Amino acid sequence: MRLACITVTLFLILKCCTASGEAVTCTGIVPMRYRTDKISIADFGGVGDGRTLNTKAFNEAIYRIKHLRRRGGTLLYIPAGVYLTESFNLTSRMTLFLAKGAVIKATQKTANWPLIAPLPSYGRGRERPGGRYMSFIHGEGLHDVIITGEKGTIDGQGGVWWDMWRKRTLRFTRPNLIEFKDSRNIIISNVIFKNSPFWNIHPVYCSNVVIQHVTILAPPDSPNTDGIDPDSSSHICIEDSYISTGDDLVAVKSGWDEYGISYGRPSHDITIRRVTGSSRFAGIGIGSETSGGVYNILAEDITLYNIGVGIHIKTNIGRGGIIRNITVSDVYMVNARKGIKITADVGDHPDNNYNPNALPVIKHVRIRNVRGEKVQQAGLIKGLKNSPFMDICLTNINLHGTIGSRYVAWQCSDVNGGSIQVKPSPCSELIRSTGTCSSQF
Structure with missing residues (x-):
């Protein structure tokens, strides 16, 4: 004893x-x-x-x-x-x-x-x-x-x-x-x-x-074995951990479509730091269930190997909810399918009663000090025509593919923001800074 x-x-x-x-x-x-x-x-x-x-x-x-x-x-x-x-x-x-x-x-x-x-x-x-x-x-x-x-x-x-x-x-x-x-x-x-x-x-x-x-x-093929999923929760600290699973390493959630909107409990004030891992899916994920809202998230000092998407903010039409004040910094990734992905066409619906007019809002996102090697696509950011992503700001990002391999740089639509020292050069929507980002870098 x-x-x-x-x-x-x-x-x-x-x-x-x-x-x-x-x-x-x-x-x-x-x-x-x-x-x-x-x-x-x-x-x-x-x-x-x-x-x-x-x-x-x-x-x-x-x-x-x-x-x-x-x-x-x-x-x-x-x-x-x-x-x-x-x-x-x-x-x-x-x-x-x-x-x-x-x-x-x-x-x-x-x-x-x-x-x-x-x-x-x-x-x-x-x-x-x-x-x-x-x-x-x-x-x-x-x-x-x-x-x-x-x-x-x-x-x-x-x-x-x-x-x-x-x-x-x-x-x-x-x-x-x-x-x-x-x-x-x-x-x-x-x-x-x-x-x-x-x-x-x-x-x-x-x-x-x-x-x-x-x-x-x-195992990497185990279905939906997310590592840590803070869900409609607040004041969470996740740090100094190793995660290797069959789905997202860390995924912040807050409810699903009309049920999450009705329940109305956001996830907020969450810190993720010094996490290392690998997965075919996301390293740091927000969503796709975000109907209660997600705000004040800080992820820093993240190391990812053999990852599907390094940083993934994901939601969908019908989700509603506001995702705001997201900061991701000091990320290193090797062998990634996509470095950064922010989209509103991910995830299914609980039933057919969701409101197609409940559009998600994504704004005030800061991604900085990100370095990647063997990255197949630097970034994909696709907002919604009736709810474009606002104030998406990138700084000091260097994401490169393998010499001689097929490589896609950036694809963007319905987004505004700005960028500083991003390689390869981001899409035109982020090169044309609106001026809202510069003071935040």
């Missing part, structure tokens, strides 16, 4: 960004608490042999934490071993601590996986109508929750879910690996996440969340 050796006293201060993109201290502070009360999953019959089903042990341990309500909360210690379990719910004022060599592994028996209601900002499951399967590790209406450890692993064993998706036999939307809903003061750190059935880490309707020093892994 190593419970007495766990003495974490680190305090993390969230960072966000102002409209100018400068990092400032957020109002929220998330403490990495030291829990004086500590229990082990072994105390509740947990067996780490990779075969025994530990659902009862997890539920009983968390029930104990919830109902005894120790002052300062309780740490649940997972020793080395492989702990097979069905999905389970966390509770407030707890730390889930995975020791070195500890693995919490999802059962592949999906028939009895619990169903929960669709998110109100989506109106239905993201993949299928109706409800959705509960995330493997789930938290709703919680506060002061920490998932951390010594680089232990949470393994979703997503292969069985990916096969159902490919064979079109899914009845409901696949489960996320980790989801916090309507929660605050959350820390996720020093854990490896792998083989998520669907999105990996999904804070939705949350505030004050730190995700740092995590590794997120899924």
Whole structure:
């Protein structure tokens, strides 16, 4: 038993960004608490042999934490071993601590996986109508929750879910690996996440969340295995992490078409820094579900390899919502299909009831200090005739293809803004600066 050796006293201060993109201290502070009360999953019959089903042990341990309500909360210690379990719910004022060599592994028996209601900002499951399967590790209406450890692993064993998706036999939307809903003061750190059935880490309707020093892994052909998706959430800090998945590494979202517009909860004040990874899809993504609005986003010090699109802001007709005050800086990418892509023709619709007159607005975007090698197309920025993208400003960008290969520079339409020191030279709409950008560079 190593419970007495766990003495974490680190305090993390969230960072966000102002409209100018400068990092400032957020109002929220998330403490990495030291829990004086500590229990082990072994105390509740947990067996780490990779075969025994530990659902009862997890539920009983968390029930104990919830109902005894120790002052300062309780740490649940997972020793080395492989702990097979069905999905389970966390509770407030707890730390889930995975020791070195500890693995919490999802059962592949999906028939009895619990169903929960669709998110109100989506109106239905993201993949299928109706409800959705509960995330493997789930938290709703919680506060002061920490998932951390010594680089232990949470393994979703997503292969069985990916096969159902490919064979079109899914009845409901696949489960996320980790989801916090309507929660605050959350820390996720020093854990490896792998083989998520669907999105990996999904804070939705949350505030004050730190995700740092995590590794997120899924095969490049695994469907829709986004890394981290802050969704209608605020004051989020994502930093110092490695992500290699089958979809976007980080994607900021805020609801889907008429449901997101009606729910009306934006994502804002989010910082993404020092993230490295690879994917066939986007490195840093905003959207495509942005109907509640997205603003005050800062992404900096990003390194991308073998990436589909380095920086991707994506929305669609019917989404509505305003995307504004976006700053992306200090990005390095190698072997990318597109360096920068901002478009309003991405993503599907939940049903046929969306409003085709609900046009998205994208404005006040700053992209600077971006360098790329082996980039097939430097940039694609295509606004809408009735809602052109406004104040898109590029500076110190150098995106080059491979010598002798087919290479496309820039393609633009229905956009205005400006550029300084961009190679290859951007499209004419961004060369003709309106004057609104120069003071922002």
